[in-house]
Amino acid sequence: MGLIYIDDLKPGMKLEHDLICPNGRFLLSSGSILEDKHIRIARSWGITEAHVVGLDRETLNLEAQAGFSEETITAVDTYMEQLYRYADTTVPAMGEIHRINKLILCRLVEAKGTEALPKPPSIMESMLPKNFVKGAVTADSIVEKEVGLASFPDVYYKIKDVLSNPTSSASHMADVVEKDTSLSAKLLKIVNSAFYSFPSRIDSIRRAITIIGTKELGTLAVGISAIEAFKGIPMEFTNMRKFWRHSIACGVFARLLGTHIDEVSTERLFVSGLMHDIGRLVIFRTLPEESAYTLFLSYKLHKPLADIEYEVLGFDHADVGGALLEKWKFPAQLVKNVRFHHCLKNIHVEASITSAADCMAIAFGSPVTSSYIVPSIPKDVWDALGISTSVITNVVTQSERQIDEIEDAFFG
Secondary structure, three states, X not given: OXXXXXHHOOOOXXXXXXXXXXXXXXXXXXXXXXXXXXXXXXHHOOOOEEEEOOOOHHHHHHHHHOOOOHHHHHHHHHHHHHHOOOOOOOOHHHHHHHHHHXXXXXXXXXXXXXXXXXXXXXXXXXXXXXXXXXXXXXXXXXXXXXXXXXXXXXXXXXXXXXXXXXXXXXXXXXXXXXXOHHHHHHHHHHHOOOOOOXXXXXXXXXXXXXXXXXXXXXXXXHHHHHHHXXXXXXXXXXXXXXXXXXXXXXXXXXXXXXXXXXXXXXXXXXXXXHHOOHHHHHHHHHOHHHHHHHHHHHHHHOXXXXXXXXXXXXXXXXHHHXXXXXXXXXXXXXXXXXXXXXXXXXXXXXXXXXXXXXXXXHHOOOOOOOOOOOOOOXXXXXXXXXXXXXXXXXXXXXXXXXXXXXXXXXXX
C-alpha cells in the first residue's frame, strides 16, 4: 500500500514489492513476512525504505502523534509555526525534517513541559551607524583587515605543507601533529568517538592516520586549528560556545549526509560545516555596530541573516568566509563549500550538502543567535544530492551522540 522508512519496519510486516539493495542486489521477494534478521540485513546493506502491505508514511505519522496529548500537540504546533515560518514544508526533505522535529519536540514537552522548548534569543535593538556607506567596505577589504587580526597556530601551516607536498608520507603528518599535544588530544578524542565508531580504541596519531588516511586526518586537523584563530569575540554578539556547537552540528550533519553520496570527502564536509559561518565572526570583529544591526533586523523582520546582510552591507557572511579561507589558502573545494552555502543557484553538490546540514543543525537544537528560524532547503538543491528523504531519520539519530562527543573533544 505504501512506502515506509527502515526505522519504521517491524517484524511481521509483509513486503508489497521486492526488497532491492542500492547496488541492485536482490534481498527479499514481495510477499515475504519480515523478521528481525531481515531488517538488520537490510539496514547493513544500506536499504533505507521499503514498500509494505497496509501501511504508508502518513498513517504511521498519525499513529505516532496519537501517543501525545492534544495539549502537547497544540503547544508544539504553535511553537513550530514560528520556527518554520520561512521554510517550504511542501518540499519533501523539509516536510520530513518538520515531521521528525515535531515528534522530538512532542516527546520533550511530554517529558518536561512546554518550558523545555528552546527559547529564542534576546536581541537588543540596534541602529545602523550614521557614517556607514553601503559599498564602502567589501568582503575582500574586511578580510584583509581580519588577516592581520587573526593568525592560525604554527601547526596549521605545518599541516598545510605536509598536505600540499606530494612526497609527504603518513609519518611526516604524524611527526607534525604529535608535537602539538592539544591538537593530538582533540584528534584522538574525535577518532575514538561515535563520529567514527571504530570497534577498538585508537591510542596513537600514527594508528589514526593508518586507519583514516593522511589527507583525511590532516583535513580534520586544519579545521580544529582554525577554531584557535577566533577567540575573544565579544559575548554581546554571540555566545561562542553556542556558535561552535552549531558549527559542529552542521559539520556532523554534512558528514552524515555525505556518507550517502559517492565521491565526496566526508572529512572535508565536516570541516566545511565547522567553517560555514566563520564569516560571521569576521563581521562581528571588524564591523561590530553594523553586525549588531543586521542581527537585530534579521530577528525583527524574521528574515534570514544572509539576506539582511546583503541588503545592508552588500555582501553576506558566506562571501566573507569564502574570501577568508581563500586568503588562508584552504583547499579550493572547501572554500567553495563555505562561499556558496547560501547561494545555490549554480548548484555545487558539497555546498548544497553544507546548506542542508545548516538547516538541520538549526532545526534539531543547535541554532545560533538570530537563527531560531529554520531555513528552507530548495527542492532542486535536495534533488541534486540524489538521496532519499528516508535517510534523514537515521542521520538525525546518529548525529545526537556525535555532536555531544565532538563538542566535548573541542571544549572539554
